[in-house]
Amino acid sequence: MAKVLDNPRPTLKERAAKIGAQIQGSQAWNSIFRPGSIFRKGYTDSPRNRSYVIMNSVLYHLHPVKVKRHAVKVSYTLCLGGLSFFVFILLTVTGIFLMFFYRPTGANAWEDIQTLQTSVTFGLLIRNMHRWGAHIMVLTVFLHMARVFYHGAYKPPREFNWVIGVVLLTLTLLLSFTGYLLPWDQLALWAVTVGTNMMGYTPVFGSQVRFVLLGGVEIGSETLLRWYVLHVLMLPFVIVIFMAIHFWRVRKDGGISGPL
């Protein structure tokens, strides 16, 4: 009797805990979750682990381990830069979804959007998110620029990062504008007609600029293909490079500016 009391059969809970501990202690587990991960065995909230969380994550290590105290105040940054990046990620994800259902030709484009909205599960929702997200990104990038200006954050040593920021704003507008044409409806066609007519007045090279942009003398299927490639591949590629430099420079220039 006494023996039974000393070694009772392990309960289900105890067994689960034991298996859990075994898995967490295994080589495979530890090879996946680097030190500082909350999934590691014996994780505790210590200054050391707080540092590891940042250092050992490919995404979080965009950040330094520690930031100035005023930098975490929402009232200082309004999160505008971070949100611009986040909306860009949302747009990439929703954009990839849209690419599955879209052919950039004059004969198919509008029909494909129509089909996407009416026959594809969540098609309408994802297209709405992509469109409204694009407008939000233009807004957040623009407001981010205003915020940075009013904080005098473009001053040394951050002059060049401001220049990169202006490039990013321009690229954001171009991304939004190239995407504007893709639904190939009346709104897209004539908005882009107005926009590209304006660019045709570039001094000296006006007609050449317009020809390169349109892939012809008038807007047509060639324009659609050209802007599609710009929108889904080339401009995102370029903007990601500039974003990488932008984020890197934020850290190299001593983190966020201020306090005022």
Add this chain to the structure above:
Amino acid sequence: MTEIPEHLLKRAQAARDKAAGSSDASASEGGDRIPDALLDRTKASGAGAAVVAAAPAGGVPVGAGPGGHTQRLLTVVKSGSIQEAKAAPVDKVHTWPHLLAVEFVAALALTAFLFVFSWVVNAPLLQAADFNNTPNPSKAPWYFLGLQELLTMFHPMIAGVTLPGMGLVALILAPYLDRNASNKPEDRKFMTSMMTMFLIFWAVLTIIGSFFRGPGFNFTFPWRDGIFFEL
């Protein structure tokens, strides 16, 4: 191999001579190089008394100086001469959780807003593109409507290319033209007011182009003729 400059050789020789001379001197003094004044002070203090008192009891340690001293004051170096703290300590917090939590909430809030908004409001999809049917008015996307509004006032080359180009160049040059090093709002009234005027000017143009322009891009009132605006 680099030549050792002559003045350095001389200096090294002088140092060597000095060291040899002083070791002779210290040998003659029996190795005691603690200034008398310091020794007196140590003896006067309680610690000195303790050392003196302890020395007979425990015996003089090997290598100890006269009076049982096991430590010597070699030199006094003022902190400023060898170390200088240039950077003031910065008040910092850990990115996790302080910053990541804020970012996470902001991202979540934006996703929720975008999701609900997209659920409720559909993106426009008008009739398929038709080259033979020009809508009236034809408007650019909203962020270019300020430019389109400028088109009503200037020649297209000025409104469509020159002015926005100059605006971009001015933005790029801003940090190089602004020689004021302060980031305090009270020191930057000129730049702040310049930017504010620029932004208000632009916002007013965009709002007029968006809501106050109707068929033929003629001026209308949105409450009288309706809104001619698509996002």
